[in-house]
Amino acid sequence: AQSVTQLGSHVSVSEGALVLLRCNYSSSVPPYLFWYVQYPNQGLQLLLKYTSAATLVKGINGFEAEFKKSETSFHLTKPSAHMSDAAEYFCATGGSYIPTFGRGTSLIVHP
Amino acid sequence: NAGVTQTPKFRVLKTGQSMTLLCAQDMNHEYMYWYRQDPGMGLRLIHYSVGEGTTAKGEVPDGYNVSRLKKQNFLLGLESAAPSQTSVYFCASSSLAGGPDTQYFGPGTRLTVL
Numbered sequence: 001a002q003s004v005t006q007l008g009s010h011v012s013v014s015e016g017a018l019v020l021l022r023c024n025y026s027s028s029v030p031p032y033l034f035w036y037v038q039y040p041n042q043g044l045q046l047l048l049k050y051t052s053a054a055t056l057v058k059g060i061n062g063f064e065a066e067f068k069k070s071e072t073s074f075h076l077t078k079p080s081a082h083m084s085d086a087a088e089y090f091c092a093t094g095g096s097y098i099p100t101f102g103r104g105t106s107l108i109v110h111p
Numbered sequence: 112n113a114g115v116t117q118t119p120k121f122r123v124l125k126t127g128q129s130m131t132l133l134c135a136q137d138m139n140h141e142y143m144y145w146y147r148q149d150p151g152m153g154l155r156l157i158h159y160s161v162g163e164g165t166t167a168k169g170e171v172p173d174g175y176n177v178s179r180l181k182k183q184n185f186l187l188g189l190e191s192a193a194p195s196q197t198s199v200y201f202c203a204s205s206s207l208a209g210g211p212d213t214q215y216f217g218p219g220t221r222l223t224v225l
Contacts, residue, residue: 009151034213043115043201043216044154090153092214097142097161097207098169099214103153 002027002093004074006102014110019063019078021105023091026072031093033074035065038088038104047089050074061085081109113137117202117217124192124224132187132220134202142205143185144169144214145177147198154201160185192224 007022025031032051036044048059055067061084065076076089086109091102118133134143145157156169158177166177174196176188185204189196199221203214 036214036216041219043218044203044214045216046213049213094212097205098156098159101154103151 002031003100004033004091004093004102006089006091006105008105009103010106010108012108012110013081015083016080019076019081019085019107021076021089021091021107023065023074023076023102024072025074025091025093027093033065033067034092034094034099035059035063035074035076036090036092036101038090040087044090047076081107083109083111085109115202115204115215115217117200117220119220120218121221122223124189124222126193126224128192129188129190130192130222131189132200132202132222134185134187134204134217135183136185136202136204136215137183138204138206138215139182140204140206140215141182142207143179144203144205145175145185145187146201146203147171148201148219149198157187157200192222194224196222197224198222 003026005024034049035047038044048057050067058064063078088104090104115136144159146154155171160166160179163182178186202217205214
């Protein structure tokens with residue numbers, strides 16, 4: 001069975017600082033991995049996805065994630081946080097048509 | 112394209128009442144899903160459908176029923192609402208052409224059961 005674990009339910013950064021949101025996966029086969037973002041009172045939308053074409057995946061709004069098989073990780077980063085990045089972020093895996101979501105990490109950005 | 116739409120956006124029910132949540136997608140997606148989102152619990156899958164006329168149980172199906180009579184619509188029913196069903200409900204759809212694909216989410220329905 002595939003699963004993901006997000007480390008930290010809340011991450012707080014200052015505007016302009018590096019954003020690092022952690023996600024580890026558990027899978028017996030090469031996984032498909034996704035990061036979604038949820039802004040307040042909205043549904044989730046795709047940030048980026050890994051499908052084994054390249055280990056470094058670039059997404060929207062300056063976010064990127066690196067697939068590291070040796071660490072079973074797919075951490076999300078952004079070099080410089082902006083106030084508009086404040087949202088809930090979900091890591092997800094999908095090896096079939098039933099995806100599995102992590103519990104989410106709330107990103108708080110301070111001025 | 113409207114994408115995925117959900118009706119209604121908000122609803123307040125009394126314990127024991129019934130209601131149906133409607134999800135519609137215009138992307139010709141085969142797969143549709145209903146989730147509930149509760150604080151600290153992430154997204155939990157209630158039911159899903161892999162095609163018109165087919166449905167299956169997810170992680171938390173008790174107290175809910177679903178129907179997929181048309182490919183573009185996925186209905187979620189609560190026959191006898193309970194306070195534990197107070198939550199935000201999201202519908203999503205996806206295609207599977209070439210492998211697991213992006214899920215497209217609706218804006219959500221906020222349900223309160225008194």
